[in-house]
Amino acid sequence: MNKVFSACIIDDDPIFVYGTKRIMKEVGFSEEIEVFENGLDAIEELTQKSIVEKKLPRLIFLDLNMPIMNGWEFLDDFIKIPEHIRKDVVIYIVSSSIDPRDIERVKTYDIVTDYILKPVTPKDLKNMLDDLSV
Amino acid sequence: MQKTHTNIFIDDAPIEIGVLDVNMHFVKCSKLWLSKLGKTEKDIIGKSYYDVFPDTTDEVKKIHEYCLLGSYISFDGEKIINKAGKVQWFNYKINSWKNEKDKVGGLIIVREDISFKRNEEEYRLKAQRVANVGGWEVNLISNEVYWTNITKQIHGLDDTYVPSLENGINFYKEGYHREKIVSLISEAISNGTPWDEELIIVTVTGEEKWVRAIGRVEYVNGKAVKLTGTFQDIDEKKRADLERSEIEKRLNIATKTANIGVWDYDLARQELNCDYETLALYGAEKFTHKSLYDAWKKILVEEDKERVINEMHFAIQNDDEFNTEFRIRTKNGKVKYIKSIGQLHKDQNTGAVKMIGANWDITEYKQVVLKLDKRKESFAGVFNNSSVGMALIGLDGKWLKINKSLCNSLGYSKKELMSLTFQDVTHPDDYLKDLNFLDELIAGKIDNYQIEKRYFHKKGHTVFVILSVTKVTKIDGTLSHFISQVVDITSRKEAEEKVKAVLKITADQNESLTNFAHIVSHNLRSHSTNLSMLTGFLINETDPEERANLINMLNESSDSLDETITHLNEVVSVKLNVLGKLEGVRILETFDSVRKSIIALLNENNVILNIQIPKEFVVSAVPAYLESILLNLLTNSIKYSSPKRRLVIDVKTRRERGKIVLTFSDNGLGIDMKRHKHKIFGMYKTFHKHKNSKGIGLFITKSQIEAMNGKIEVESSVDIGTTFTLYFNCFK
Numbered sequence: 001m002n003k004v005f006s007a008c009i010i011d012d013d014p015i016f017v018y019g020t021k022r023i024m025k026e027v028g029f030s031e032e033i034e035v036f037e038n039g040l041d042a043i044e045e046l047t048q049k050s051i052v053e054k055k056l057p058r059l060i061f062l063d064l065n066m067p068i069m070n071g072w073e074f075l076d077d078f079i080k081i082p083e084h085i086r087k088d089v090v091i092y093i094v095s096s097s098i099d100p101r102d103i104e105r106v107k108t109y110d111i112v113t114d115y116i117l118k119p120v121t122p123k124d125l126k127n128m129l130d131d132l133s134v
Numbered sequence: 135m136q137k138t139h140t141n142i143f144i145d146d147a148p149i150e151i152g153v154l155d156v157n158m159h160f161v162k163c164s165k166l167w168l169s170k171l172g173k174t175e176k177d178i179i180g181k182s183y184y185d186v187f188p189d190t191t192d193e194v195k196k197i198h199e200y201c202l203l204g205s206y207i208s209f210d211g212e213k214i215i216n217k218a219g220k221v222q223w224f225n226y227k228i229n230s231w232k233n234e235k236d237k238v239g240g241l242i243i244v245r246e247d248i249s250f251k252r253n254e255e256e257y258r259l260k261a262q263r264v265a266n267v268g269g270w271e272v273n274l275i276s277n278e279v280y281w282t283n284i285t286k287q288i289h290g291l292d293d294t295y296v297p298s299l300e301n302g303i304n305f306y307k308e309g310y311h312r313e314k315i316v317s318l319i320s321e322a323i324s325n326g327t328p329w330d331e332e333l334i335i336v337t338v339t340g341e342e343k344w345v346r347a348i349g350r351v352e353y354v355n356g357k358a359v360k361l362t363g364t365f366q367d368i369d370e371k372k373r374a375d376l377e378r379s380e381i382e383k384r385l386n387i388a389t390k391t392a393n394i395g396v397w398d399y400d401l402a403r404q405e406l407n408c409d410y411e412t413l414a415l416y417g418a419e420k421f422t423h424k425s426l427y428d429a430w431k432k433i434l435v436e437e438d439k440e441r442v443i444n445e446m447h448f449a450i451q452n453d454d455e456f457n458t459e460f461r462i463r464t465k466n467g468k469v470k471y472i473k474s475i476g477q478l479h480k481d482q483n484t485g486a487v488k489m490i491g492a493n494w495d496i497t498e499y500k501q502v503v504l505k506l507d508k509r510k511e512s513f514a515g516v517f518n519n520s521s522v523g524m525a526l527i528g529l530d531g532k533w534l535k536i537n538k539s540l541c542n543s544l545g546y547s548k549k550e551l552m553s554l555t556f557q558d559v560t561h562p563d564d565y566l567k568d569l570n571f572l573d574e575l576i577a578g579k580i581d582n583y584q585i586e587k588r589y590f591h592k593k594g595h596t597v598f599v600i601l602s603v604t605k606v607t608k609i610d611g612t613l614s615h616f617i618s619q620v621v622d623i624t625s626r627k628e629a630e631e632k633v634k635a636v637l638k639i640t641a642d643q644n645e646s647l648t649n650f651a652h653i654v655s656h657n658l659r660s661h662s663t664n665l666s667m668l669t670g671f672l673i674n675e676t677d678p679e680e681r682a683n684l685i686n687m688l689n690e691s692s693d694s695l696d697e698t699i700t701h702l703n704e705v706v707s708v709k710l711n712v713l714g715k716l717e718g719v720r721i722l723e724t725f726d727s728v729r730k731s732i733i734a735l736l737n738e739n740n741v742i743l744n745i746q747i748p749k750e751f752v753v754s755a756v757p758a759y760l761e762s763i764l765l766n767l768l769t770n771s772i773k774y775s776s777p778k779r780r781l782v783i784d785v786k787t788r789r790e791r792g793k794i795v796l797t798f799s800d801n802g803l804g805i806d807m808k809r810h811k812h813k814i815f816g817m818y819k820t821f822h823k824h825k826n827s828k829g830i831g832l833f834i835t836k837s838q839i840e841a842m843n844g845k846i847e848v849e850s851s852v853d854i855g856t857t858f859t860l861y862f863n864c865f866k
Contacts, residue, residue, distance in 0.1 A: 013660060
């Protein structure tokens with residue numbers, strides 16, 4: 001199993017972050033997991049990274065309801081990063097919202113791969129890992 | 135003896151007779167002749183004839199000489215005009231007498247006054263000439279034909295023309311006319327039937343002419359020897375006759391088809407004559423002439439009788455036109471309306487004075503008029519009493535007539551409104567719309583239109599109406615005026631606006647409820663998933679240090695859940711109906727009490743508070759909400775103050791359109807309006823990296839102020855400051 005995928009969690013809930021990281025380790029994701037508490041911190045860091053290192057995390061878990069900058073705003077800014085740099089990034093929206101308007105809205109973003117309702121289960125992560133390995 | 139007898143015979147002969155000797159001296163003269171001449175025997179006897187009649191012509195003298203040779207002659211003398219100027223014609227019969235020696239002893243002259251006969255003849259000829267009557271004769275034995283000059287003239291011939299029977303017949307128009315004259319002549323010759331016929335001849339110049347040909351046969355010893363007759367030019371008269379009969383025919387057809395009856399009333403005889411149409415009109419074929427006038431009077435409807443007869447008498451007495459309408463009751467009891475027009479007319483021949491007139495049935499017309507009157511009446515009734523505003527509008531846009539309802543709707547008196555045009559009272563934004571339709575109406579593209587438009591009430595407010603306009607045309611198809619119907623829907627419109635507002639509130643509340651439900655579900659799910667995840671870890675965890683960590687997290691998570699439920703409870707309580715709890719609250723008093731409650735916090739942060747709130751400003755509010763709002767705004771300002779400068783807060787109030795407006799400004803961090811404008815008042819929205827940000831304060835503030843029927847707005851610039859504007863209702 002390949003463990004070299006770099007991953008990134010953008011979520012303001014520390015307990016969710018703790019739990020997700022723990023499961024990720026269990027199913028064999030890379031140790032390299034970056035965490036941001038809100039969209040603004042994340043986009044600032046990732047934009048910087050795209051310029052300096054020309055490299056972005058392979059996988060992003062993005063929460064929708066966050067202070068300062070929410071998931072939607074993050075996506076709107078993320079699209080502005082040059083496509084050749086972000087084209088391999090896989091983004092999953094991970095939220096507690098079962099609001100159908102949110103689910104519909106996710107579909108309008110091509111860069112989002114899927115919507116995952118919290119909590120993230122080991123099974124979800126295993127499937128993801130398999131998809132990324134292909 | 136014989137002589138004496140002769141003398142007596144001559145003397146007393148009842149004729150003018152004279153005996154002359156061979157020398158033409160009078161021997162004897164009848165007393166009659168003497169008296170005619172005004173002479174005595176002495177003046178005549180022994181005197182020469184030529185001395186007595188000095189005007190005797192040489193021609194007559196020669197006749198005398200001829201007779202003296204032993205002949206008899208009878209001739210008509212020439213016209214003589216006597217001393218009194220009287221024209222006289224004489225016929226002379228002259229015979230010679232023989233003496234004892236059988237020799238001619240002289241002449242016997244008998245003179246007969248034929249002036250009467252001759253004059254008659256002259257008159258006849260003259261009359262013939264004047265009447266264009268010519269004469270003709272055909273001698274059936276010699277076949278000689280004689281035409282008088284007038285006959286020739288009628289044929290267009292000159293006097294020298296020599297006629298023949300065949301030529302004469304050929305002048306008749308080929309076909310019916312020629313065949314007719316031939317058959318008439320042969321009928322006359324064989325049976326002696328005279329003829330009198332009007333036929334057409336063709337003159338030498340090719341002109342067709344109506345003539346009256348009269349002819350008869352003269353017999354001698356039972357044998358037809360002569361055809362004689364007259365020939366008269368009746369062209370003008372005949373054509374006039376034909377034309378008249380044509381006109382008469384046409385008139386008959388016209389009066390018959392138009393059901394116009396013609397009548398005349400002979401004043402002297404008091405006799406009424408009616409044509410068939412008139413009789414039919416009155417349904418009275420049985421009327422006799424004598425009783426007709428009385429019958430007419432009887433059939434008149436009682437109420438009209440006296441008036442009509444008076445009108446008739448008036449017209450007769452004043453030689454005026456008789457022009458009236460009356461009702462009759464026919465045999466089957468039906469009432470008919472009759473129009474009758476008459477005029478006095480004097481017959482030129484008889485001198486009789488008649489009133490001649492025409493009459494016809496106008497029942498249908500009358501009924502239409504009556505119906506129309508009824509309609510007019512009912513229209514007037516509708517117009518005046520309708521609860522719908524109505525107006526008749528002229529082509530120039532001016533009111534012709536307006537009703538009470540319209541005046542009521544627009545708040546004007548009838549007089550005031552009449553002095554205005556519909557343009558004056560129309561909302562300017564609706565004027566063109568109305569006018570465009572009106573143009574189409576005038577152009578004939580449409581017959582009516584209906585629009586929703588606005589007028590201005592006299593007091594200035596808007597009156598909403600549904601306007602229906604219909605055009606009215608004259609008989610010739612041109613426009614006469616417009617009928618406008620104005621249904622006042624202002625109250626309906628207002629109710630509609632209210633319903634819309636209520637609908638919007640409902641929709642907004644529905645929306646916010648939905649949002650709220652999702653927020654609740656989201657937040658509760660966050661906590662529940664965390665709790666289940668943590669307990670899942672805890673079950674399998676063996677490391678005591680990690681277990682302690684997990685239990686700690688479980689504790690935090692349940693605390694968060696509790697906090698969230700507290701928030702939600704607050705929100706729900708705000709959402710409950712608070713209208714009943716509204717009361718008058720002095721803003722300044724509330725603000726002061728809030729300020730005192732956090733005086734330590736204000737001092738600690740060294741806040742400068744500028745408050746300009748008039749004491750008397752009382753708003754309609756729930757006191758606890760107002761406190762909560764002011765507290766939240768104050769603590770927010772402190773929480774998000776700029777570390778670079780001392781916090782200054784300005785609080786002001788003003789009145790605006792029946793509301794009390796409070797502005798709350800600080801010079802703090804500000805909010806990026808571009809990014810966050812739509813979610814400032816949203817639940818769990820935070821915009822600052824601040825530990826104490828919960829994203830609940832402004833959400834509740836907004837809920838509370840809306841629960842009190844107010845509203846809140848915000849303006850902000852990053853690093854300059856934020857201004858909240860709050861609108862409250864005044865307390866009444």
